[in-house]
Amino acid sequence: MLILAARRFVSMALIMVVISFTLFAIFESDKLAVAGKVLGPYSNTEQRELWLEQNGYNEPFVERYFTWVFNAMRGDFGDSIQFKAPVADIMWPRLGNTAILAGLYMLFMIPLSLTLGVIAGMKEGSFQDRAVSVGSVLTTSVPEFASATFFTAVFVFALGWFPGTAAMTDGFSWAEIFLPVLVLVMYGFGYTARMTRASMAEVMTSHYIRTAVLKGIPYRRVIMKHALRNALIAPFTVIILQLNWLLSGVIVVEVFFAYKGFGKLLLDGALFGDIYVIEACTLVAVFVAVFSQFISDIGYTLLNPRIRFT
């Protein structure tokens, strides 16, 4: 087990190195462009070169890369051009806000999709199976910006139950975060539900379930004790790996509801050309994605009783 974890860890580190180097090469190989972004479009070449000299940009490329990585690991990502403040001071609170959003999403999505998936997979081809399958196709076909439009039309403009934005200007508000989470859950639960359904349906056809039923064990007990444990291994991986594309939905929702989160910061940085914000955000996003892959690999091998370590 430790060997496997170590091997995964090494490959994770290798991927991070390659990605960070690529990112650095994309964003900072053209030094004058960096200076141009920092000093603004009206700076002349002399000013830009002076700035490059003062900020250590005339070192060899590889050396600059190592300084950059070292600083990033200490949490120093440079100063944001747009906000005129250290990127770290802006990014971490934003990441916290997004973590709240993603956490609430997971909190509702996981029980909902697992329950629906298990109910559907228990009896393949039954009415509840068809209903869950069709329902999840329907909801996964409505992208976040579309469902957000529908929900605001109904709940904000027609019924007036919730506010249409989630800017949280007066501190955290449950009413404001309700719609963003609802939008994310609507789009996201279908995929996990379908995976759970497939996994459950497969388990239900296996011999040990048939044996358990034939032995006369009550059906409820067969499901709870025998089927669930094996059926939930695959969904676990799916849920963790969702973090990877959850970010797309999170960005859309944060833009739609004006929620001050990490995704909106990344998008604003990209649209503004705020180079250090883009670098820091992409680095953090990729790290979270790679780390979640690591966790899902390790978790899968731990959960799956068929994989044994000797």
Next chain:
Amino acid sequence: MTAETQNNDTTPSALGKFFTSVGLLRESPIAIFGLSLILFWVILAILAPILPLYDPNAPLEPFKFPLDGSAKNDGLYWLGTDHKGRDILSRVIFGAQQVLVWATTATAVAYIVGMLMGVVAGYLGGWWDEVISFISNILLSFPVIVLYIIIITYLGATGFNIVLAVTFASAPGIMRIVRGLVLDLRTRDYIFAAQTRGESPLYIMIVELLPNARGPLIVDACLRLGYTTITIAMLGYLGLGLPPPDPDWGKMIAETQPLGSFAGHMAVVPAVAISSLVLGFNLLADGLREISMKD
């Protein structure tokens, strides 16, 4: 260059079989419903230039509600007009053209690249496999939206760059599927037969392997078409999409969303449009999977 003809790009050298499988669709009502949704938009998009529509970019009268008959030129705004007075029906239909053309082009290019990578990695193996798999793993480590943002902000928001970004994001996933299929297929007798005949690896990969891997790929291509449609509209929504003024479903939502309190239809119409098109692709994929499971 219609969207319909490009649809076939994902199944090269299998045109005849493609049509037989269309005949098979009769077995699945879900697939037929999905296909009709897609065809509805495809036909509207093709007919757009000859339909009696207003110019999608012409400012007429702002903030007309659907079926408002009070247009000054005796016309009728079936779906109303937007904040700039442009006819929403016309913008939705011309937007369908945009999204269908770019989604199919992007998916087709991603498929060609992904299939080539997958068949090379799976059939030649060795270093080819190592290198291609490593590159794919790196690309798959990125959250897709980060790839899109980096590529599009760095290279600019043009149709070509959107195709490029979709290819970067999708090709690794396609490569993994194709590689898995090829690893299984390469041990079949007909491959040995071709090798014994002295066929070149290129011939075996293109003529023998890829056509035989098409089953699961068609289902996956349908799902990806739906997903790419979402992606293109999402990029439009986030301000990273195709440049104005041509209508784009995502941008239509983004532009009119703040005005939703008194003219909600302006954003709801494109939202319904995109959802129905994506639903079509997803249902078709579902139906096709069901049919292929029966055999």
